[in-house]
Amino acid sequence: MLAVRGLSVRFLLPGGVRVAAVTDVSFDVAAGECLALIGESGCGKSVLASALLGLLPGNAQSAGAARLGALDLLTADERTLARTVRGRLVGLIPQSPAAHLTPVRRVRSQVQETVAALTGVRGRAAVREAAERAAGRAAFPATHLDRHPHELSGGLAQRAATALALVGDAPLLLADEPTTGLDRDLVDHTVDELRAHVDGGEGRALLVITHDLAAAERIADRVAVMYAGRIVELADAKDFFGGPGPRHPYSRGLLRALPDREFTPIPGLPPELSDLPPGCAFAARCPRADTACAAPPPVTDGTACHHPHTREGSRDLQEGSRA
Template identity: 60%
Template sequence: MTTTTGAPALTVDGLHVAFRLPGATVQAVTDLSLTLHRGELLAVVGESGCGKSVLAHAVLGLLPANATVTGAATLHPDVALIGAGERRLRAVRGRRIGLIPQSPATALTPVRTGRSLLAETLRAHGRPTSDADRIAAEAGLDPGDLDRYPFQLSGGMAQRLATALALAPDPAVLLADEPTAGLDRPLVDHTLDLLRRRCDAGAAVLLITHDLTAAQRVADSVAVMYASRIVEHRPAADLYTTPTHPYAAALLNALPDHAFRPIPGHPPMLTALPTGCAFAPRCPRADTACTEQPALDAGAACHHPLSPAGAT
């Protein structure tokens, strides 16, 4: 893995995303800020429903009409993404910032073969269609399977096709939303290594995953999300050895090769987030100070961060 020394590739500053529903508002992302550098693989981890995928779709302008998005996101050096018009976003999607979708079945045109989709993508970005077989093989897909329609592919094969489509334009920034879903362990490792090689060649990858083991394998840094907020953001080597936020430590302790101990309780509803620390009801260290929202200081948003000794 590399160290974070490259220039900024993507900056997100004070991002808020809310969804208006009849009688309720879902606070999906709250005051989220991060910087992704060239050559860096930044993993965003957390339990399902914490806002990880919404982050990616907000950056790309792919949220439904009932979403309210505020804050800023900049694709360096010159593109302000939040609030940009569809024409402006279409000019950079795929070409400069790509997405591996979480649900490839909904992202693939059912009446087009994989080869047709990949060839169209290559042509649209000025690359030779003869690259299709090579790109498919890089993504772990048998080139012969490109001649099938999406409904003829298994879930894992469809995921690999979606990965190939995202890689085809060779974007400088790649948002990978659960790119290993539906894959067996050898293909999980293959996909992770593929993303790692792209970073080592100078690209920037934001890996969204609930698989902490996968993140540990390839990430330079890790941002832990809980109930719409980042609660810890540190170099991967530091977070995995000495987590500072009690939630990050609890996630690691839930792994089979750690304590294999589940986190008690449940995350709060995103329609009724508390004013203070959202993890407090599940945290043994919580006290009255936790009724106030902690700032993300020294890499962790916690009034009572763990010491290195407590973390281990």
Template identity: 75%
Template sequence: MRALDAVAAERAGDAVLSVRDLTVRFRLRGGRTVAAVTDADFDLAAGECLALVGESGCGKSVLASALLGLLPANAETSGTALLAPPEGTKDADAVDLLAADERTLARTVRGRRVGLVPQSPAAHLTPVRTVRSQLEETVRALTGTSRRARGKAAEDAAARAAFPAGHLDRYPHELSGGLAQRAATALALIGDARLLLADEPTTGLDRDLVDRTVDELRRHADDGRGLLLITHDLAAAERIADRVAVMYAGRIVEIAPAHRFFGSAGPRHPYARGLLDALPDRGFTPIPGMPPELSALPEGCAFAPRCPAATELCATRPAFTAGVACHHPERPRA
């Protein structure tokens, strides 16, 4: 974990990804609407890891799917998500991921400019092909190297993801959940995409493998690429993140440097502070109540019914100011 003061100052001009007002709505039968993501704003710099954290169902994975054009047909998106052009190319090669058509995303973005470590690896692995053949095919598609070079590149990718060489000739159904996750991570690392989206990349892994996996993802960022780590594992986020974005009920409610968020000062939003206080090594104090239904969000602060600091002012929606969206932000701890 690094203090990113210098990078933060340069982020606006060195952003691999710039997201503005990203909103996702799902239209359901009967005219109901689910507000999965609302007005998400953030930049991701080259060489930076931004960890997006929050309870299950808060919209983290929907945000990642929107960036790759992988939402279902009943989804409506708005806003912009500008992907910087590849190094050495013209500014005209920048792509708005939300406006790009499927042909552009499939041929020039997914795998090549944006890599994905999926939340459900089984859905992304071909069941009738071995892991080795899928790795080699991905190498061929992204790099066009010779057959011999493809084999070496595939084995190197497997080693980077801590996938055992003795399992390369197995089929996906022969893998445990943890091994399938590592196979999916190896596939995502092959293209050395300038932006990597890692959606719960440590699912099914023991602590040692969690550390090894996120350290490899950190190295990916340290080579000058952007890493968006979507996770509920706050220990993994603390290990490698430069900044932390906290999501609640479809909204980003706080963005803070990781050294401050996990350090003695702590987060400023009451929900973010509650996430940390619920950890076994912090206080093991659960946040009372349940998150609201995304189809029936309140007009004001969505966290107010669970917040000990809520007042009548919280019936109005707080603006995102100085890195936090809260009428009563916490003071930094001593």
């Protein structure tokens, strides 16, 4: 469905400063699959999503390839992206939904406009009914459809954006923090609806970007862990969250920080993307680091690390959780 190869994004700032937001990222998302992209804030996840949809600012430079079928999203022109890709081939649940809703129009008119544009439904009553069904899929209350975006809470704005993204039943759904502002019951409802989108028809896939590891565990088939602009681990979700557990020390740190695990934060802070070290970017925070980590890490079995945990040695993460 989606094949990303060597995707890099650089921002050029005043004074000649270059920010390496995304570096040499490669992954696939197959039809019928959900890939969860996780990692701390500022690691490049949302920049990656913006690159796939041609929504990068003017001071950004991208390289690599991102193929959706025969179409390379990185080289497609704005006309193709606007008329063919966004909404029709790729549905987006944005990280900041309020900024993507038109402030002077009621939510109902925005959903109905999207229904008419993407589904071919015609007739006032039919479009109205289809809009209310879309709202229901996202658990957006019909009583709030006639409100303006500024009258919505953050959670309601998130659900409105989800409703808009689901309207076109796009082959690829890109969900950037789709559970922000939602309580746990609504988180479960939302991720179940997104999963149903993938499972409800042939040739559909989901790329979800999230900080919510419980949501990722509930929905994902595979997990990609991002750190300092790079993917440091790609793993099967069942192995990552249970079974043998993750191999990269950073991935293990993310799981150990969960309240239902050890609730132990990863010490230190990520490096500045404008001043990345020449070797492993996680070395300064890693308990397993040594002099070898001054060189770029090799990638073995989907893990970019000089000293990855073995599958057998990773089991202590689950044992510690049970203890």
